[in-house]
Amino acid sequence: MSGTGRTEDGRGRLGSMLSGLAVAVGCVLFLGGFAWAAVVYRPYTVPTESMTPTVNAGDRVLAQRVDGAEVRRGDVVVFTDPAWGDMPMVKRVVGIGGDKIACCEKDGRLTVNGIPIEEPYLQTAGLASSNDFTAKVPQGQLFLLGDDRRVSLDSRVHLEDRGQGSVPRSAVTARVDAVAWPLGSMIGRPRAFAALPGGVSSAGPLKLQLGAVVGGVVLILVGAGYGPVAARSGRSKRNKQGKVPAGVR
Structure with missing residues (x-):
């Protein structure tokens, strides 16, 4: 049980890392696209x-x-x-x-x-x-x-x-x-x-700049949504694995 729990915790941490990375890259693209367009x-x-x-x-x-x-x-x-x-x-x-x-x-x-x-x-x-x-x-x-x-x-x-x-x-x-x-x-x-x-x-370069802004928004939304979903999924699996069957007491 403890090994499975550690595995699920690892998946949760990986999900959180991927979520944070997506949000970070999205912010760079979004802000970078706007800044580039403002200069050009x-x-x-x-x-x-x-x-x-x-x-x-x-x-x-x-x-x-x-x-x-x-x-x-x-x-x-x-x-x-x-x-x-x-x-x-x-x-x-x-x-x-x-x-x-x-x-x-x-x-x-x-x-x-x-x-x-x-x-x-x-x-x-x-x-x-x-x-x-x-x-x-x-x-x-x-x-x-x-x-x-x-x-x-x-x-x-x-x-x-x-x-x-x-x-x-x-x-x-x-x-x-x-x-x-x-x-x-x-x-x-x-x-x-x-x-x-x-x-x-x-x-x-306007189309490329717009692409960076739109891509950044998509990554931010996907990353922000993926983190909580991955965390809930991990908790749900741990709860199911931690339940004791009715006939075993």
Whole structure:
């Protein structure tokens, strides 16, 4: 009986150790994921409807802190520029230094260096702009458009400026990766720009960070629940083994 009791006690202690380990690892993942995201991402509130339907006015977005040199065509970026009002704005990069941007070709699409670009994210499907335009993007600059080309005050408005409506890469402070509220959706990289030199930017670490947070929560809940269950199971087995059969007295 004493040997069996020690075995059951050992199982109980093992269960408690596993429970504590799961909770500890879960806390590390949960807190680490949050801390990592806080360092890499910044929240912004989108001020206008110019990026509808990708993001709407009032949406809270998560934008990865990046250097302007990392920006690629197709990225949705946060930037500030005195010529645009010197307040944080959100637009999509459609051209980089050296690109020739033109609109619209016979099917209503935007062209970059003569290549038609499919833009499924546009509010007005099949029409890249309500007005025709051309621009040559200076080196070190970015050409930016909104996804709702009917209302967006973007590079087209500033075409007569010295930089052909573009802004310097240094004006970019972050790249939008997801809508946090109210949609809770990721913002992907458009495939159409991938065929152009330089391709598109790689995905940010947000999914990995969310995975760490969710995994941490699961481990904490499982670990916290397993300890008491294992302890009750051990006590139940000991109680059953300690009972004296009715016929033996």
